[in-house]
Amino acid sequence: MVQPAPRAHIGIGDTTVTYLPDGHGWLNPAVLFPASSPDGWATHAEFLNAEGRFPVSIGSFLIRTAGRVILVDLGLGAVDFAVPDVATFKGGELLNALAAEGLTPDDVDTVVYTHLHHDHVGWTSDLAPAPNAPAGQTVTGLTFKGARHLVSEAEWRHWSGTAELVGPDPIAVQTPLADRIAFVADGEEIAPGVRILSTPGHTPGHSSLLVTDPAGGDNRRLVILGDVMHCQVQVTESHWTFAFDFDPDQSIATRERLLKELEDGNTILAGGHFAGSVFGQVLPPAARRAWAGMLSVG
Template sequence: MAVEHMRSWQIGDVTVARLVELWKFTDHINMTIADAEPEEVIAMDWLHPHYATPDGQQIMNFQGFVVQTPTMNVMLDTCIGNGRDRAYDVFRNLDTSFIEDLGTLGLKPDDIDVVLCTHLHFDHVGWNTYWDGKEWAPTFPNARYLFGQTEYDAWEEMRRHEDHGLHDVRHLADSVDPIVRRGLAHFIDANHRISDELWTEPSHGHSPGHIHLCIESRGERGVITGDLMHHPIQTALPSRPARFDMDTAQGIATRTGFVEKYRDSGVLVIGAHFADPTAGWIRSEGEGTRFFGIGLEGS
């Protein structure tokens, strides 16, 4: 089912391909913006029909990205994964074609050189591993798994406490610990150069050590957001509190800075959870800003 939803974008010599695990997931807008109501969504015509339902629910995807440079294959965030025990039914015991979809790009798990996790929430680390019949084993056995040091340390500290708030920690046992035990994890600073074309930058707030991926090749530029924002509405309302930000104030500062930096810049913005069109540009409109998805009116 997911193959038909795959998309790819070219940034110079770099190709970014989208692998979708959950397509057009709908929910109340206050699952993203804590104090938002459907009426606000309904009033923003540009969100419809791609990013919002007629009754003001948000539409989003759960997806990962394969970033191919001339010298390496990078898996950016690995979604939820199959056969997992998760806190919410919609994410529990999935049986998706994520790995088969990777094959449509001409790639096998063995071909992935780097796995980069923007942060360690369950829906960004799941396919780090798979169940081999006996244990959770690395899905990408030849890859260096890049985890932010600050991020990893924060989650290790969090699971030492009983109260985790909104942030479940059970995924660490099946999706992170097996990678660390096998010595495949490489702990990086927030500013990290992966290749000539790829590097990370800090975007803390959603999680303690959240990072996003920057791309530059042949004079063209792009950025993949991770969860510094979840929905295009946040390009227009970056200063509103996000429900799942672990540090609300820092999350607001990160989003507002991101929107200011990339507004009218010509840099292709690829939203980690954005529905189709997932890629586009942040541009000024009147006294504000909004997201112009590729192919939509005005883009």
């Protein structure tokens, strides 16, 4: 069966996009994909382990372009916990993965959040929240102290003052970012060749990112999905919503819109939760739409 994805990279002109693993999760498909069924999963059995769980990769995408160093999402942080009958999660490798690229947190100039669920904000500060974390821990600072921290305004407003299990912890995330967070809008260019795409549904202010070659020599494009999809299975089973989708109908509409736009053979998808390979392409439907994973390429 497929395993959580390893480090991998794609080159778009002189721009590089590298997947940096932080950890992984093993999820109960019946709980997390409530519209799925055992018969439906039978056609995707390679994604299930002996216990019937499916793996999700969890990490960050490093974008290097025109001298800029950007991280998209910040993984789980150093945690190891289980939600009984739902999932297990383990993280903590992001800074090691960053160091393997010859970089330190001080080298990162921008952090972009696709959204603020717990598995995308874990390295925001030096406290990684988890259900089994000892009480009384305090935050002493942001992990990426010199970086701009960006998110859509709708996403920030949605979570402001909340303390839901899947959302950003008020102590570890919301308070440290309160006077540092800046807002980005649909279509905004945050670095040469890197633009925000509004993709709501999973959360109200969810964003994806479009990466192109700012020099124009490479006509391919890459889309960092965020949680528009949690598993390659959703390329085919696009009607399978995720249990924590804020607006399931909107999440389906957003996913379908993107999938139709990305069947051009010229677009690479980067799915941060995809197992096996986070990079791949959508093959246009013959009998049904399919996913084709990609190894690291320049």
